[in-house]
Amino acid sequence: MELDDAYANVPYIPGGAQYPARWTVAAEAFRARLLDERRAEIGIAYGQSARQAMDLFHPKGAARGLCVFVHGGYWLRFDRSFWSHLAEGPLGRGWAVAMPSYDLCPEVRIADITRQVARAVTVAAERIEGPVALAGHSAGGHLVARMAVAGVLPSDVAARLHHVMPISPVSDLRPLLETSMNEQLRLDLATAEAESPVLMRPLPVPVTVWVGSGERPAFLDQARWLAEAWGAGHEVAGGRHHFDVIEALDDPDSRMTAQLLG
Template identity: 65%
Template sequence: MELDDAYANAAYIPDAAEFPPKWEALADAFRKRLSVTGKARLGVMYGHGTRQALDLFLPEGVPKGLCVFVHGGYWLKFDRSLWSHLAEGAVEHGWAVALPSYDLCPRVRIADITRQVAQAIAVVAHEIPGPIRMTGHSAGGHLAARMAEPGVLPDDVRARLAHVMPISPVADLRPMMRTSMNADLRIDEDEAQAESPALHPAPEVPVTVWVGADERPAFLEQAEALAKAWGCGHVVEPGKHHFDVIEALADPGSDMVARLLG
């Protein structure tokens, strides 16, 4: 369809096929390492479906608070198991990190996924006290941004949000209606309006939008649209594309981790 190429990331990333196996291996190694020390709680159920579960990684000592990472995949693929290693940066700084899975389209609608992620955060937030810092990538960036908006999270949980960092977010869902993916996403005008953070007023929560400078123009435009709509921080990281822009979350010394937790 008209915008298929605009949102085709892998076709424009060298050796794109090598990334998922690399993510899987790094994530598996991280889970095993933290499981040995009793710092990994895997498969914590937050709902009734088999995908409504999260993994929680704990630091040494009492957590400073809770950090949440929401994975991407155009609401159509992947789960939490590929991204465990991205918790390392925050865990090393003393934060508990939760990574939820969620049901995928076309089994559910995007609005249902938003509700599931909110439920996951509410459940784990009642176990981990303190401030909450949210991040997510691509479709997960959309979901992270939605958590900042009034009425999505329970009021007591949203009051604890200290920072939200959507990474390469799809912040305006209207272009998705002009891709072949919409056969499964089933976005209509009403859902596009309701689920597009860039079309909504700025929340009263600190937000930083992060995107790689070498991403597809559509993602640079999406990030800019959200940053302008919300009047928030906007980082365009040189030399990063859609697949490697998130790698810095695994590095405790990275600028991304410092910004997320600072």
């Protein structure tokens, strides 16, 4: 359809098709190390379906707070197991890290996924005390932005929000009506508007929208739209594309990790 190419990333990233395999190798090695150190809890259920589960990684010593990372994949693919290594940065700053999976379209709708992620954040926050920071990539960026809107998280959890970082988010779902993936997303104008953070008012919490300078114009637009609508911080990472923009999360000293956690 008309906007399929605009929202396609793999053809425009050198070696783009190889990234999932690379993520898997790094994530598996990270989980093995954390399990050996007894700092990983794998497959904590937060809902009834098999995919409603999370992994929880613990820092050395008492946690300063909870960081939740929500994966992307256009609400259609991937799960938490691809991204475990991105917990390295927050762990190095003393934060516990939760990484949830969620049910995928077309079995569920995007609004259902929003509710699932809110439940995952709530369950993780029941286990870890202190402030809560949220980061999500692509569709995950959409989902953490939704958590920053009143009425999505329970009020006691929302009151603990420290920082929300949508990374390369899809903040306005209306353009997706003009893509072939909508056959699986099953959006119409009303449901696209109802799930578009750019059309919503955020909670009074710090928000930084992050995007790579080398991303597709559609994602640069999506990030800018959200930052402008919310009056949020807007970081454009030089030389980064849609797949490597998240790599800074594995470094405790990166600008991204520091901005998210302080």
